[in-house]
Amino acid sequence: MLTLNVNGRSQQIDAEAATPLLYVLRDDLGLTGAKFGCGLGQCGACTVLVDDKPVLSCITPITVTAGRRITTLEGLGGAAPGPVQAAFIAEQAAQCGYCIAGMIMRAEGLLRRHPAPSEQEIRAHMNVNLCRCGTHMRILAAVRRAARSVRSATADPALSQDPRR
Numbered sequence: 001m002l003t004l005n006v007n008g009r010s011q012q013i014d015a016e017a018a019t020p021l022l023y024v025l026r027d028d029l030g031l032t033g034a035k036f037g038c039g040l041g042q043c044g045a046c047t048v049l050v051d052d053k054p055v056l057s058c059i060t061p062i063t064v065t066a067g068r069r070i071t072t073l074e075g076l077g078g079a080a081p082g083p084v085q086a087a088f089i090a091e092q093a094a095q096c097g098y099c100i101a102g103m104i105m106r107a108e109g110l111l112r113r114h115p116a117p118s119e120q121e122i123r124a125h126m127n128v129n130l131c132r133c134g135t136h137m138r139i140l141a142a143v144r145r146a147a148r149s150v151r152s153a154t155a156d157p158a159l160s161q162d163p164r165r
Contacts, residue, residue: 003066004065006071011029015062017061017062019061021055021058022036025048031072033073034047034073038058044106045098045130046102047102047105051069054109083146084107087142087146088146091142095134096132099131102129110122110125110126115147116147117143126140
């Protein structure tokens, strides 16, 4: 038995130590936001946060995450979309949508650690995740919008409710 902290909840998992985190999230916990894309850590569709850092869950063994905070797409926002999710919605950043959960998690990880990234930093950080539909420009616009929203929320929490900022 292994205990994982997923979206703020302690979860008991009975799985082999080398089991990829993605399989535990999807199969054991029913959290399907992270997607199976390539299974090789090359596309980013499976991105989740571990201690606020983006991690490719398809190649991360569950033992690596024991005692650490795991956040999935389902752990963001709550009753209403969080700033990153709201920005992706406002910018209509999804085409087929398969990569978007991973994109949102990668952007969330960036903005949690660095709420005022430059354009170059956003592009470099998001470059790990692939979008086959070609919505990269909208995704970048969504990350810029989310960064503005996060900065506004830090300055005035009442402004964080409006994703257009």
